Amino acid sequence: MPPKAPKPNLLVIIDDSSFDLRINSGIATHIKVFTQILCFSSAEEGLDFLVENLDNPQIYPHLILLDIQMPEMDGFEFMKRYDKFPDNFKKGSNVVMLSSTDDLQDITRVDSNKNVFRLLKKPLQIEQLKAIAEELYLLD
Amino acid sequence: MTIIKVLYVDDEENNLSSFKANFRRLYEIYTATSGAAALDILSQTDVHVVISDQRMPGMTGVELFKKIKKFNPEPIRILLTGYTDIEALVDAINDGDIYRYITKPWNDIELNNGIQNAYDVFKTRRELKEKLAELQKTNDELNRFIYSISHELRAPLASALGVINLAKLDNVYSDSEKGHEYWNLMEECCNRLDYNITSTLQYYKNSRYTNIKEEVHFEKLIQDLIIIHKLANNIDDKIKFEVSIDQTEVFLGDIFRIEIILGNLISNAIKYQKPDEENKLIKIDVKVNLLDAVITIVDNGLGILNDHLNQIFNQFFRVHNQKGTGLGLFIVREALAKLDGKISVESVVNSGTQFTLRIPNQR
Known part of the structure; x- marks a missing residue:
């Protein structure tokens, strides 16, 4: 178990469904862990934003909630590109993938990616998000 | 009804002419005087039945059939031969290169029956092939359909359940007794639908996955x-x-x-x-x-x-x-x-x- 990180700042949510962006940012607000939540409606937008701010310590995504089933670029495509980010960036940034199914194929693909912290089935439960935050960060 | 296309191969021009004279009203006839010429015709035309003489210079009938079978096994192959050649044909027949052999000199009725039977086999095989392709297509569609059930149907349902979660967190329904009841009913309905989708998928996967x-x-x-x-x-x-x-x-x-x-x-x-x-x-x-x-x-x-x-x-x-x-x-x-x-x-x-x-x- 790696040491826990200090209290996180930024949560990034990437999902093509505007409903799920609204719902999951709402749920994340309730756990009162993140000071800032940013939503992106496509993997491309999310990547563009992260790449532009790679050197900006003010904008560092401690946690990324990433939908799997998205048109054009899906969650796995996103991860292929995310894997190219510098190691010291990835060290403190955790990706949680969200799927609307418990498809076996999704599970095995997630298992094989070391940069994915966990796979969760939608709908995201507040208890699950809380548990992940407690596992990763030093909360008071 | 489809006109049956027959290719007749024989190095003796006389035989070709008498075949044509006998059958031209019944079939669409193509002729060739050598194996090479026959292959040439087959590469351009969708022939149903090929009839070939065994003894030809350059390429024998059996050799020709082996070649045809290799590049297109569909046309049904009938060999014309004298009794003396039969020893040499055993292997070819057993290997399935030849559908039937007819002894020379052929008589019209026997040869005509041969062509008819050969075409029946051709037709049955082609229909089977088409049915198989159809079945494969249906199967692929079913796979896609199931995939879309698991993703496209469940995604909005998960969103609905998410909204209900959020409504609970935001205490939307604490205000009235009825509000509380309605939200719970809604959640129960969504959960039931979720269960139905999941069990349908389970059934499908069970019938498919290998052990x-x-x-x-x-x-x-x-x-x-x-x-x-x-x-x-x-x-x-x-x-x-x-x-x-x-x-x-x-x-x-x-x-x-x-x-x-x-x-x-x-x-x-x-x-x-x-x-x-x-x-x-x-x-x-x-x-x-x-x-x-x-x-x-x-x-x-x-x-x-x-x-x-x-x-x-x-x-x-x-x-x-x-x-x-x-x-x-x-x-x-x-x-x-x-x-x-x-x-x-x-x-x-x-x-x-x-x-x-x-x-x-x-x-």
Whole structure:
């Protein structure tokens, strides 16, 4: 178990469904862990934003909630590109993938990616998000 | 009706002319004076029946047929030959290079019958091929359909459940008694739909996936399943679970199907409890030995009428007034059949049900 990180700042949510962006940012607000939540409606937008701010310590995504089933670029495509980010960036940034199914194929693909912290089935439960935050960060 | 296309190959021009004279009204006829010329025609035309003389300079009839079979096995091949050649043909016939041989000199009726029969075979084979392609297409569509059920249908449902979660967190329904009731009803409906989608998928996957051998740890598996199904059925801790696992032997089996089977039975035991029973109890007992895992799941719930007992494993059979798709136990039976397992049930109305399973250890 790696040491826990200090209290996180930024949560990034990437999902093509505007409903799920609204719902999951709402749920994340309730756990009162993140000071800032940013939503992106496509993997491309999310990547563009992260790449532009790679050197900006003010904008560092401690946690990324990433939908799997998205048109054009899906969650796995996103991860292929995310894997190219510098190691010291990835060290403190955790990706949680969200799927609307418990498809076996999704599970095995997630298992094989070391940069994915966990796979969760939608709908995201507040208890699950809380548990992940407690596992990763030093909360008071 | 399609006109039958026949290619006749013979190095003697006279034979070609008499063939044409005899059959030109019945068939669309192509002729060639050598194997090479025949192959040339076949590369451009969709011929149904090829008739060839055996003795030709350059390439014999059998050699020609072997070549044709290689690049297009569809045209049916008839060989014309004298009695003396038969020894040399045995292999070719046995290898399936030749559909029929007709001795020379041929007579019209025999040759015509040969062509007709050959065309029938051609037609049947082509139809079979088309049906197979059709079936393959239907199968692919079914795969895509199931994929879309699992993703496109479930995604908005998960969103709806998410909204309900959020509504609870934001205390939207604490204000009125009715509001509370309505949100709960909505959640229950969504959960039921979710369950239906999941069990339909389970059924489909069970009929498709090949059997995988894995080590099964029943203690962990059953504890996980209890947690999942308590959550899925929205129950508090009022049901007592007594789990006893006797596993010292390694058990190898198809964990995916075993999970489906036990999950459905545990879920049923939870669902069909008596609402006003004080001491709700589910007992799960597992004994693993070298040969089998014997599992009993006993509840003190509603029980099943004797008349219904032999129907509960049927597709879409449901007990009146109960929720469920009528798929659960059907899926259990189907999955067990794939594992060569057995199941039996005993039940007394209003006092409980016992399922006993035997799943072979695949060591």
